[in-house]
Amino acid sequence: MTHQTVRSILNTLSHPVILVDAGRRIRLLNAAAIEQFGDELEGQDFVHALRDPEALDCVERVLSGSQSAEAIIQSMLPVRTTLKISAVRPEGAEELDCRAVVTVTDISHIFEAEQMRSDFVANVSHELRSPLTSLTGIIETLKGAAKDDESARQKFLEIMGREAGRMNRLIGDLLSLSKVEVNAHVRPAGLVDLPKLMEQTVATFTSRSKSNPPDIRFETLGSLDLVPGDADELTQVFHNLIENAVKYGVDGAPVRIRLSVLEQAPGFRGKAVSISVRDQGGGIAPHHIPRLTERFYRIDEGRSRKQGGTGLGLAIVKHIVNRHLGRLHIESEVGVGTTFTVHLPAA
Ligand SMILES: Nc1ncnc2c1ncn2[C@@H]1O[C@H](COP(=O)(O)OP(=O)(O)O)[C@@H](O)[C@H]1O
Ligand SMILES: [Mg+2]
Structure with missing residues (x-):
């Protein structure tokens, strides 16, 4: 040759x-x-x-x-x-x-995937360790110094309950994430009545706190048939987005949700549904926006923790929206508020 x-x-x-x-x-x-x-x-x-x-x-x-x-x-x-x-x-x-x-x-991509995996394990360990450290400390105190102090015991039991709740939420979110990842390439099989699903999701927030319910206003524009989707997963998406809008919004200012039907949307072949969740919170600086859907990415870690956040909500949202062949858009203006919009194929 x-x-x-x-x-x-x-x-x-x-x-x-x-x-x-x-x-x-x-x-x-x-x-x-x-x-x-x-x-x-x-x-x-x-x-x-x-x-x-x-x-x-x-x-x-x-x-x-x-x-x-x-x-x-x-x-x-x-x-x-x-x-x-x-x-x-x-x-x-x-x-x-x-x-x-x-x-x-x-082999950069394989190397990066490996790196991401080990970062993820390190993050999970870190997240689990802090409530665990707090629990261990309290157990020591209850065995020793606070042994016969009834009021201290009550206070510590409350903290223990909170920390255990935090671990529980973290594990729940990790399981959700792994479930949607496993199904990432399988199209959802169900059909969903989106306006009804939204009503029900909003109701879980307004009925939860009788004395001071958050002000959530929901409107639907246009009429809509059933859309392809997984009802549990879509509930999770809007639950997360509304929860964030309530948590990171301003007390007393309404959260507005609008569901509208789009005859055409960029990236969609037929009709699409747009669901936007708008708050009037402090907003998000532009450099954070592309990173919000990364696992464990929080702008203010202390604030997220204090409000019971795991930092996994938007990562789950993004995976579910992708699985539904939808799009997630984030628009925000510092000092004015933030709008998260989900576009889903309607046919
Ligand atoms: N509506 C919002 N307004 C301002 N910041 C937000 C909003 N939604 C999400 N964020 C920011 O994005 C981060 C990630 O959100 P998420 O993944 O739901 O985690 P978590 O709510 O558990 O902290 C939050 O910690 C917060 O900093
Ligand atoms: Mg959240």
Whole structure:
């Protein structure tokens, strides 16, 4: 096989491939390798392609007799990327003067997913540890100093109840999140009467506190048939959004919810439903907005905690909306208020 034939074949591969001779010189780069490393490397030492000691060592090992070798390296150019370098000794390629076939695979996304997973575990542990620390402290106090103090006992039992509730909510939210993640690619099978679902969700807030119920106003514009969806999940979405609007809104100012039917919406083929939840709270500075749906992202961690938040509400909302092939929009003006809008396909 000629050099040119080999080049044509290797050019069909999307990963960079570099053929190296016994003297570590580059004999051939395929098109993907030329795109990544430039076209002036043929005939040069491999070091000019990847100036990384581990990558070089990997090639050296194959040149000095190993069947294959692998290395994972971090490259900073032009952005931080993680590359897997693998070198293999080809059999019977003496004709081409090729002693190592080096392939380069960009595994940044796998690396990032791994990183996200370990960050997530660290976050969960951190979130569980603080109520646990508080519970352990109280148990010690109740065993010792406050043993015979009835009023202290009452106070501590109350705190214990609160902390246990917090752990319970966190675990509930984690389970919800994992459930929607598992079903992420399965379309919901049910049909939902959205105006009724909204009425019921609003009622759970207004009936909860008899003395000082939040002012939530709900209106529907236009008439709507049943829409495809999972009723429990959609309830969870609007429950979360309304709860946030009440929590982070201003006491006494109304939360306004509007359901309207859109004949056309960007990104939707047919009719869509728009449900917006608007509060008159302090608003959200623009740089926070893209990050709000990240797990455990809170603008004011102390405030969220004090109000019983887990920081997972919007992450769950986003997953459910995605599963319904919908969109979530967040608009906010500092000092004026915030509107969360969910668009869902209506047919
Ligand atoms: N309506 C809102 N107004 C202002 N900030 C909000 C609003 N909704 C959400 N946020 C911010 O987004 C963060 C994440 O929300 P969420 O995921 O529901 O977590 P949680 O409510 O448990 O803190 C909140 O901690 C808060 O800082
Ligand atoms: Mg919330």
